[in-house]
Amino acid sequence: xxxxxxxxxxxxxxxxxxxxxxxxxxxxxxxxxxxxxxxxxxxxxxxxxxxxxxxxxxxxxxxxxxxxxxxxxxxxxxxxxxxxxxxxxxxxxxxxxxxxxxxxxxxxxxxxxxxxxxxxxxxxxxxxxxxxxxxxxxxxxxxxx
Numbered sequence: 834x835x836x837x838x839x840x841x842x843x844x845x846x847x848x849x850x851x852x853x854x855x856x857x858x859x860x861x862x863x864x865x866x867x868x869x870x871x872x873x874x875x876x877x878x879x880x881x882x883x884x885x886x887x888x889x890x891x892x893x894x895x896x897x898x899x900x901x902x903x904x905x906x907x908x909x910x911x912x913x914x915x916x917x918x919x920x921x922x923x924x925x926x927x928x929x930x931x932x933x934x935x936x937x938x939x940x941x942x943x944x945x946x947x948x949x950x951x952x953x954x955x956x957x958x959x960x961x962x963x964x965x966x967x968x969x970x971x972x973x974x975x976x977x978x
Contacts, residue, residue, distance in 0.1 A: 835859045835907050838880065839968040841915075841935025844868040844889065844957035847875050851956045851967050855879055858969070860906055864935035865915030868957065870894040887915040887935060903929070908975040917952070924948045931970065931977050940966045949977055 838858030840851060845868030855861055858880045865887025867873060876882045886898040901914045910929045914920060917934040924932050924946075931949045934941075938961075940954035954966030970977050 835972040837862060837906055837911075837970040837972060839864070839933060839951060839953035839970060840876070840956050841953050842866040842887070842938055842955035842957050843872050844955075845872065846957040847872045848956060848965065850965075852879070854967050854969075862904075862911070862913055862933050864913055864933050864953065866890060866935060866957070867895070867898075883913060885913050885915055903927075906970075907972045909970075909972050909977045911970075911977075917950070930975065933970075938963045940964065940968065942968075 836858050838855035838861040841864035844866055856879055861876050861880045861882045863884040865885045866889045873882060873884055883902055883904050884898055885902050886895055886900055904911050911931040911933060912924055912929040913933045916936040925948060934952050938955035941952035943950050953968035956967050959965060
């Protein structure tokens, strides 16, 4: 089994509680709106990190960050982007079992057409009455939950 930590929308604030939750992850995905390069560095101290650029990730520090990323964790293919509304491929046809996104600050976990869609919510500054949240995927064989 592989444990994949999920975080998004930190907006430069990496809470100690989020770090504590992510500790022990085999891999970490940050789904954008990182806010500062230091956030990525702190996450890399815990585990290998995949990160995509969010709409608020501007400036020279973010120039090398891709808008989307496809990655393989064990036997599971994961597609990562910041804003799910900008998904421009069919995950089933492309062979992805999981789509990870951020942007909305709303945690989401749903399965559509056999694809698991996950938004860990926002781990950064509180917005409106939305919860502060992070998430995880547990990968076993070709299964992710």
